[in-house]
Amino acid sequence: MNELPEDEQDGSGLFVRSVEKAMRVLECFRHARNPMTLGQLATQTGYTKSTVQRSVHTLLELGYLARHSDGRLQSGLKCLDLAFQFLQPNPLISAAYPILLKLRDATGERTNLSLFDGTTLIYAIRLQSTKDYIYVSSLIGRRMPTFCTAGGRAMLAQLPREQAQQIVMASSRRPLTPQTKTDPSEIMAAVDVARAQGFASVVGEPVIGEVTVAAAVVGARGDPLGAVHLSSNISHCDPDEFVGRYAPLAIEAAHMLSEMR
Amino acid sequence: MNELPEDEQDGSGLFVRSVEKAMRVLECFRHARNPMTLGQLATQTGYTKSTVQRSVHTLLELGYLARHSDGRLQSGLKCLDLAFQFLQPNPLISAAYPILLKLRDATGERTNLSLFDGTTLIYAIRLQSTKDYIYVSSLIGRRMPTFCTAGGRAMLAQLPREQAQQIVMASSRRPLTPQTKTDPSEIMAAVDVARAQGFASVVGEPVIGEVTVAAAVVGARGDPLGAVHLSSNISHCDPDEFVGRYAPLAIEAAHMLSEMR
DNA sequence: TAATATCATATCGAATGCCGATACGGTCGT
DNA sequence: ACGACCGTATCGGCATTCGATATGATATTA
Structure with a gap:
């Protein structure tokens, strides 16, 4: 009983x-x-x-x-079939594809679209750099932690601060590299910077030697749906210059995909 | 019992x-x-x-x-997660990725890897052309009929002829364009040509205005695992020239991925 | 060679967890 | 007001799933 x-x-x-x-x-x-x-x-x-x-x-x-x-x-x-059924009717994906392609060719850099899923994000579109051929297993469906990625922080910045903090606290915060920030208040500070700037950038936190700028795509109520990422290797460029040059492009692309009216 | x-x-x-x-x-x-x-x-x-x-x-x-x-x-x-788990540990996929990237940049054309699945094939890697930005819904997991695609026929050519014929007969053979061959003997003739040539090419059969060359990737016993495709639009090139120029490259790539020893 | 430890596969009685008809409260059109 | 949908919830009965157990094959030991 x-x-x-x-x-x-x-x-x-x-x-x-x-x-x-x-x-x-x-x-x-x-x-x-x-x-x-x-x-x-x-x-x-x-x-x-x-x-x-x-x-x-x-x-x-x-x-x-x-x-x-x-x-x-x-x-x-059959597992691949399921991915197709997810991507095919998704309006964000079909809208993002041509925009990201153009962005990739304008910058020559790795260009991704990730989707928000709480403590993790998941990559839905991955376009390779036109320069280098590293196979960083640039596969659809890869998940990354929200708390330490540029895209993740750009998305957290679109949430009410308390909600963002909840997600940060709920994250495992296991460092992925020696540079990964694991202190919640430090992470929240980075999120605050992202909110102020309208984009986020990280260097070496989720992947050693990688610089990424990202801007959030938001829904009709300003809720984060995903993020547009641009990534490169710091051996190929100056991180600050990379961020300064490409942040406006990422913001523009993300804005075109957003539903805020 | x-x-x-x-x-x-x-x-x-x-x-x-x-x-x-x-x-x-x-x-x-x-x-x-x-x-x-x-x-x-x-x-x-x-x-x-x-x-x-x-x-x-x-x-x-x-x-x-x-x-x-x-x-x-x-x-x-979560559907995307399943695709990732399929792709990630797959040795064919990880081997193919850098090879197809190089092939895409050598040719500038749309470059795909498809996997054999009986009467249909399923795309596992899709790399965009560096020239045009058409969003032909170049998505992972899309299925196409085996009988009327270049990759499909290249794979059929690796099967015992009778087995290939069984697959052709079991296919719906619904024409996808006015140029789709639907007569089984005509299709088998094309398969025979593919077997003789070591590659297959189609113009306009599965998609209007598209030319594709493909070569099969085979397993240890010569069984077809998948195919390397190169595609372009016939408004951008001469089909015969396209096939003549790129068939050797497709064959080379497919051969590097094959397990025949 | 024999013992041991895996493996995949198959069997079967028992009771649990699924089945599906049915009901309820919405929200549309009309 | 009505009817036709929608999503949601309930519940008794019994088919279906459960899991302990058996079998044979293969691999790794000694």
Whole structure:
């Protein structure tokens, strides 16, 4: 007779647990560099081997998982389909694409669009530099912390200060490089600077040797939707000059994509 | 032992139906240009409103669906995560990225990597032309028919002829442009040409006014994994010259990515 | 060679968690 | 006022999922 709110995180009685389990199993592959076995998935999720077996069987049949040549499991092609369905009808994406392309060619630098998602941001468009060919795994769907990225701080600056602070406090604030600011008040100070300037810039905080300027894209009520990023390597340019030259362009692009009227 | 054929479409008793239902609901958004309501999802999937309600509730909570401002439903950010997990550990993708970048800059043309998936192919890397800014919705995860695309035919040419023919026959062969070849024997003739040449080229079949050369990437046993595409618009170049000039480059790139030893 | 520890796969009784008909309160058009 | 949608909530019954367990294959030990 356990009619208490026994489960913490789900909510109403509409929640389908088998679906959650399957998705959790699918999500195991996020940080996995290699294919996985049933047993590994079981220990990682905490589910029984049977549960994992059933989830995996189903996801295999549906195409969201696939078998590596050695029989282990990896992400399936259908995962790409889901990304397409997200991007395709998204008005921000389709509006941003040509604008970012033009921006990339005007600057020659790496040009990205990220989307706001609380303590993390997620890259939705990534355009490569026309100069260097570093494969910084410039992949769609990569998440980065909000608190230490230029885009993240530009977006935080669009939130009510208290709300921004909540996000900063809720972040893990694990330093990604020796230069990552981890002190909440220091981070909030940077956010305040971003609010005053209308853009944010960071050097070396999320990635060593990288300089980034970013401006926030906002919705109809001024809420942050995403950010336009321009990045380069400090070995190729002077950071201050980079920021000074490109911040206005990032702001302009972000403004064109914003819905504030 | 139990050769029970009475089961309709799933397979063994390990198949979890609630998961299938949730994924089917999620897949409804593939061809939807607009956010959807519960009722629309119910009619489109054939499930009861209750089932859809539960699936949607769960997918919302997990982040794979999101609410549009008017309350209707759309794809959620988590869908992008799945694409990342597919791309990130994939050795073909990480190997292809720098090679395609170099190829794109050597040619200046749109450069893609597609992956083989039976009657369709799916784009995994899309690099824009350095010349024109058309937003041909150059998005990851887009599927195209195998039978009428250059990449598709290049891949079919790597299969045993009979198997290729099976795929052609299983394709819908709905013409995408007036120039799309729909006659199976005509298509197989083009595949034979591709096999002889080591690459495939099409003009205007999948997209009006587009010329594409493609070469297949093959696995250790010569099986097609994907294809390297180079595309341009016929208003910008002479198709024959385009094919003649770039086919060797596509072949070279595809060869570098292949596992045949 | 044998023992041990993985692995994937399959089975099956039990009860839980999903199923889906149904109901309720909105908000549109008309 | 009505009807036709919308999203949301409820609830008894029973199909479906659950998870312990068994099997055989493969790999790594000694």
